[in-house]
Amino acid sequence: MKLVFFRGKVPNFGDELNLHVWPALLPKGFLDDDASELFVGIGSIIGDHLDPAARKFVMGSGYAGYMGLPDVHDGSWDIRFVRGPNTARTLGIDPGLSICDSAVLLRAMDLPERDESVGIAFMPHYETLERGDWAQACRLAGMTLIDATDPVEKVLSQIQGARLLITEAMHGAIVADALRTPWIGARPIYGGHHKKWFDWSGALDLDVRLNPLKPSSVLEYYISRTGRGGALGKVGRFSASPLAALPNRILTQIAAQHLQAMARLEPQLSDDPKIVEVTERARDAVDAFVASRRAVA
Incomplete structure (x- = not known):
């Protein structure tokens, strides 16, 4: 399963978070270069530019109109959660899949030491x-x-x-x-x-x-x-x-x-309770996805 995210002429923090978050939270070897299955992660990368023949697994991504609107009901999409209610509404999916941007999962990770001089x-x-x-x-x-x-x-x-x-x-x-x-x-x-x-x-x-x-x-x-x-x-x-x-x-x-x-x-x-809630829901969605993949392996 190949991780896909936006890469322009220069690195961009929001997109590069994919290389920081997913290797830390997913089992070793979960991601590879098999482009027949795409792991669609952090960023506004839901769109019709993704290979229609590939199976696409969405984990907290958003739709912002940068690309054409895809038909996520064509059988090639497996949406575990999306960034927010506007994305869910635009795609025509269950509003309950609107959890948060998956960068919130940084809360579940070890982070670098804070720079107190900022x-x-x-x-x-x-x-x-x-x-x-x-x-x-x-x-x-x-x-x-x-x-x-x-x-x-x-x-x-x-x-x-x-x-x-x-x-x-x-x-x-x-x-x-x-x-x-x-x-x-x-x-x-x-x-x-x-x-x-x-x-x-x-x-x-x-x-x-x-x-x-x-x-x-x-x-x-x-x-x-x-x-x-x-x-x-x-x-x-x-x-x-x-x-x-x-x-x-x-x-x-x-x-x-x-x-x-x-x-x-x-x-x-x-609100503190809300950020805790969405972090737990996002983490549960990732864990459930990993478990589902192991069950069919």
């Missing part, structure tokens, strides 16, 4: 890192930048150690919530990433608040105004040119001031 941190979406100057914005704001493309162990250590996490990356919020680090949601500058937050938070009965970010570059300003998130041609080239140095610097300063203001907002956490 203080207040900001974690942008990995795409945002290359579109703006958030490293400088964080320096100006007196915050730690958590880079979603860094190794998973480092990011986990930083999230655990943070006094407060402001996060545009959804899995920053998911992991912070699971590990009980207070967090403040930042509405992704690119609008295509918004609705999946409400899928996850719906599973936790959490009224998530997404607060707007200020763009830190001309390119991000353009994206925020137009909603475009793909190839950005002339605007991207201009934003990286010497001509844009001054407006970029001004925008970065404004973004830093806005981060400082965001840090004074009321942070969020799901």
Whole structure:
């Protein structure tokens, strides 16, 4: 059974969690390279891009509209649980299968030592890192930048150690919530990433608040105004040119001031009993799946 998850040009924390969580929780040798059976794990990876001939086992994944909507009733899907009620409703499956994003299973694992030096941190979406100057914005704001493309162990250590996490990356919020680090949601500058937050938070009965970010570059300003998130041609080239140095610097300063203001907002956490409940339900679903596979082996 082959583990499948999204991999782009750079590693992304939420997706790379698959390589941290599943080898730790599944029996040794459970996952292999047999693509006739697919283990569909953490991320918004439910879609019609997956091999229609393969048997697909879904363990806490979500549907966010990045790919076409699959027919999960065609006999090739075995859905053990999904990220949230929006995914369940969109797929037309039992609402009871809406448990939580499977990254919550970090609560059932040994974790790296927390980094106590972090203080207040900001974690942008990995795409945002290359579109703006958030490293400088964080320096100006007196915050730690958590880079979603860094190794998973480092990011986990930083999230655990943070006094407060402001996060545009959804899995920053998911992991912070699971590990009980207070967090403040930042509405992704690119609008295509918004609705999946409400899928996850719906599973936790959490009224998530997404607060707007200020763009830190001309390119991000353009994206925020137009909603475009793909190839950005002339605007991207201009934003990286010497001509844009001054407006970029001004925008970065404004973004830093806005981060400082965001840090004074009321942070969020799901209820303690609810996070315990969904962790237990997710763990039970994984254990039941492993037992079912052993029974037919």
